[in-house]
Amino acid sequence: MTESTEPAIVAGVDGSPSALNAARWAAHEAALRPLPLRLVHVGTTGACLGEAQEQAQAAEPGVRIHTRLRTGAAAASLIDEAETARLMVLGSRGLGGFPGMLLGSVSSALATHAPCPVVVVRDAPPQRGPVVVGVDASASSDAAIAFDAAARRQAPLIALHTWTWTDMTLGETWSVLPIDVDYAEVAEDERRLLAERLAGWREKFPDVDLGQRAVRDRPVRGLLAEARDAQLIVVGSRGRHAPDGMGLGSTSQALLHHSPCPVALVR
Numbered sequence: 685m686t687e688s689t690e691p692a693i694v695a696g697v698d699g700s701p702s703a704l705n706a707a708r709w710a711a712h713e714a715a716l717r718p719l720p721l722r723l724v725h726v727g728t729t730g731a732c733l734g735e736a737q738e739q740a741q742a743a744e745p746g747v748r749i750h751t752r753l754r755t756g757a758a759a760a761s762l763i764d765e766a767e768t769a770r771l772m773v774l775g776s777r778g779l780g781g782f783p784g785m786l787l788g789s790v791s792s793a794l795a796t797h798a799p800c801p802v803v804v805v806r807d808a809p810p811q812r813g814p815v816v817v818g819v820d821a822s823a824s825s826d827a828a829i830a831f832d833a834a835a836r837r838q839a840p841l842i843a844l845h846t847w848t849w850t851d852m853t854l855g856e857t858w859s860v861l862p863i864d865v866d867y868a869e870v871a872e873d874e875r876r877l878l879a880e881r882l883a884g885w886r887e888k889f890p891d892v893d894l895g896q897r898a899v900r901d902r903p904v905r906g907l908l909a910e911a912r913d914a915q916l917i918v919v920g921s922r923g924r925h926a927p928d929g930m931g932l933g934s935t936s937q938a939l940l941h942h943s944p945c946p947v948a949l950v951r
């Protein structure tokens with residue numbers, strides 16, 4: 685195994701401030717696991733790699749950091765790097781784009797197509813606050829990552845499950861009108877459902893301080909509200925309504941555009 689193929693946390697750097705935030709966050713994650721960190725630049729000169737390595741190493745002196753310069757198309761080359769990555773970390777923005785653009789094309793491509801979990805870092809990432817995970821009907825690999833991230837950080841974990849009237853009725857028959865719904869009873873059902881879904885994980889991670897919240901809200905609004913104080917938010921990359929090959933679910937996409945804290949996307 686060579687330095688460029690061994691299991692590692694990989695961060696893409698392009699000389700932008702956002703990518704430096706990503707490199708520092710990745711160094712912290714590498715220290716927690718522990719794994720080496722590989723900083724990759726796709727381009728013709730590696731000047732930006734030196735700066736990123738310096739900052740990442742200063743942030744985490746104990747982490748082994750390699751750099752790698754690749755040529756080719758940025759998104760395709762990083763997807764290739766992701767084949768041997770445990771986690772791919774990117775800034776939300778790069779050097780291109782335009783003011784007001786919330787997510788760059790490279791980040792967007794990796795969020796949709798990377799074969800490993802992807803973390804997108806927007807601002808200087810906080811190292812305090814809870815880890816938040818959105819729990820829907822299909823939550824499993826995202827819960828694994830979230831419990832693991834909270835345990836390593838010794839941070840509380842908030843498991844958020846949102847529900848709306850359409851969730852309750854669309855799958856079944858339109859036998860009730862919203863006006864006839866006993867919301868208190870539904871809320872109780874949703875709370876029970878969430879607790880059931882998390883029971884196995886609580887057993888596996890007994891030391892994680894877990895908060896369970898079932899709220900009547902849209903997923904994006906609920907998760908963005910939690911993201912304000914969080915240090916990491918974990919979601920599945922594909923929503924229930926997006927079939928295979930359709931790319932990102934709408935919730936993941938909205939979080940990538942608007943979450944102030946790093947967003948982890950899990951397949």
Ligand SMILES: Nc1ncnc2c1ncn2[C@@H]1O[C@H](COP(=O)(O)OP(=O)(O)O)[C@@H](O)[C@H]1O
Nearest residue numbers: 696697726775777778779780781788789790791
């Ligand atoms: N050439 C590249 N090499 C390595 N990583 C890159 C490269 N271009 C972009 N990235 C990564 O993707 C992130 C977002 O950049 P990008 O999607 O290109 O946004 P923009 O459209 O603003 O340039 C960067 O912060 C960096 O982590």
Ligand SMILES: [Mg+2]
Nearest residue numbers: 778779780788
């Ligand atoms: Mg770019």
